[in-house]
Amino acid sequence: MVKSLILLCLLSLVYSDNPAKTKGFVRVLTRKGVIQGKVHDGYNTFFGIPYAKVNEENPFGRILDYPNFNDTFIADDPSVLCPQVYFNDNGVLQCLILNIYVPHSASTNNLLPILVWFHGGGFAFGSSGEYGGQYLVKHDIIVITVNYRQGAYGFLCLDDRNVPGNQGMKDQIEALRWIKRHIANFGGDPSKVTIAGESYGGGAVDLHLYSNYEMLFDKAIVQSGSIYVTEGIFIKPDYNAAIKLATYLGYNVTTTVKALEVLAKANPSDVNAATRNMSMILTLCKEKKFQGVTNFITDDPFHLSKPNRIKRTSIMIGYTSQEMLYEFANKPQSHYDRLGNPFLPQLTKTFILPKSELLRLSSIVQHFYLGGKTAGPETELELSNFLSDFAINYGVEWSVSRYIEQNAKAVYKYMFSYTGGSDYQNVTGSGASHTEELKYLFNWVWANPPSMPEQVLIRDRMTTMWANFVKFGNPTPLETDLIPLTWTPVSMSARPYMNIDVNMELRNFAFRHRMAFWELVWHTYGKKHVLLSDKSPPSL
Structure with missing residues (x-):
């Protein structure tokens, strides 16, 4: 017994000073047990570390604490993904894992700042393993990518205290709590801690700024996302969603409680197929309050x-400079014929x-973007500008305004315009x-x-600015040959943004005429938004 205690103390000393490295492997002692990763040139990786456990009796609700490791946990599998x-039909319920990239310079005597990445995918697909942190980790920051539940498993929003909504967001909170407890060992x-994400992952980061949970980060990066984007990131709760899914799968149920019971036993691929086949949108929602239940949010955006x-x-x-280009670029006339009126x-x-x-407003929007042209291949850029503004750009600008109104510490705005590696280089005049x-x-x-050398230059600039922000809260603390200008934050009177391209340039008021147009539209019709109404959209 005494020998065991002495050995444990010696192990604690070894692991707490620096991770133990042997034959290409590295071990870290945490309160959960020993975690073994791999040694690479300049950094270590720890893949597939579980931060919580899905409750398989209710895989749509609160998660459970993951038990301590009895043996060394071999952290070498980045391929785990949620349903x-x-x-992809290869997702598994027990999917709540982290992938960690650690520079060799990190130790308990030299704690480094952390970037935590929440992937995009419409809260319906995507995984942490798709995002390798090899470029960013070489800038002396720790990079962590996170899995969280998707679809019905992460975003059922019900009139039920066990599944009130936004479970995927609460998974992200638990991942941040795990990081707070254990990351010093790495x-x-x-x-x-900087939280970051793109698309719906960016919208998730935006929402974390308004969460009812504790503050687990000090900086945020929101890429091509916002709680105000109109591509369905926020929806009205469908309290009958579980019953609809169970009924579609052939179960005769009339209550949410019974529906959740049968869905918990169903194959996740079947549940997701039902979600897909019914075109069911399950994303962020205003949660119903229940006594004793901590909600993520209880209001509309x-x-x-x-x-x-x-x-x-x-x-x-x-x-990016032309977010929705992919919806229209290189499409034949038949695509536009099927599309019909793209505005209405x-x-x-x-x-x-x-x-x-609605018809009148649609006509106004069409005239603003197309003039007298009709929708077709010759208007692919104008149409992508419309959908970019409507779906993403204006929502992002709205978020920026809200940050300034609430006296954010600093707000740095950018536009990514580089197209040297784009799939749409053949489209004359296109953006990113x-x-x-x-x-x-x-x-x-x-x-x-x-x-190509030009692409490597853009990569080096991007990773340097992002890492600088993680370290200092400022993407350009010093002018250098790589980034030869200072990125000025937004203010009440000005909206400078860094245009990221081969020729870096600080500009002001992105797309100002188009954004002013949407400012007028929202000023006129904002109170008629679907989230603020008890009515359903009319059938046209």
Whole structure:
């Protein structure tokens, strides 16, 4: 017994000073037990570390604490993914894992700041393993990518205290709590955590700024996302969603409680197929309050306010120069024929208005973007500008305004405009489409890594600015040959943004005429938003 205690003390001393490295492996002692990762050139990796356990009796609700490791946990599998609504049926319920990239310079005597990445995918697909942190980790920051539940498992929003909604967001909270408790053992500073994400992952980061949970970060990066984007990131709760899913799968149920019981035993791929086949949208929602239940949020995005939280936070936020280009570029005329009026459906999903008013507004928007042209291949850029503004750009600008109103510590705005590695280089005059910046931040599975000298330059600039922000709360603390200018934060009177391209340039008021147009539209119709109405959109 005495020998065992002495051995444990010696192990604690070894692991607490620096991770133990032998034959290409590295071991870290945490309160959960010993975790073994791999040694690489300049950094270590720890893949697939469980931060919580899904309760398989209710996989749609609160998660459980993951038990301590009885043996050394071999952290070498980055491929774990949660059940997916789209593209992949290989997800598993026990999917709540972290992938950690640690520079060799990190130790308990040299704690480094941390970037925590929440992937995009519409809260319906995607995983942490798709985002390799090899580029960013070489800038002396720890990089952590996070899995969280998708679809029904993460975003059922019910009139039920066990599944009140936004479970995927609460998974993210638990991941941040795990990091706060354990990351110092890896050489990370739990007081310097930047949360970041893109698309719906960016919207998730935006929402964390308004959460009812404790503050577990000090900086935030919001890429091509916002709680105000109109692509369905916020929806009205469908309290009958569980009953609909169970009924579709052939179960005769009439109550939510019974529906959840049968769905808990169903194959996740069947649940996700039902979600997909019914075109069911399950994302962020205003949760119903229950006594004794901690809600993530209990209000719609238009009434959220957390100035005491936001004033302590430095924020970097932006979008690509032509977000929705992929929806229209290189499409034949038949695509536009099937599409019909591209303006009316978007407006109908967003504003509760009489049919005549929707048609009038649609005509105004069409004239603003197309003039006298008709929708077709020759208007692909104009149409992508419309959908970019409507779906993403204006929402991001709205978020920026809200940060400034609530006295955010600093707000750095950017536009990613580089198209040297774009799939749409053949489209004359096109900009950077949605996700285009990701290949320059991560070793991203959906794109070839930068290879040409110009692409490598963009990668080095991106990773340097992002890492500087993680370290200092300022993406350009010093002018250098790589980044030869100073990035000025937004203020009440000016909205400078860094245009990220081969020629770096600080500009002001992005798309100002288009944004002014949407400011007028929202000023006129904002109170008719679908989230603020008890009515349903009219059928057209």
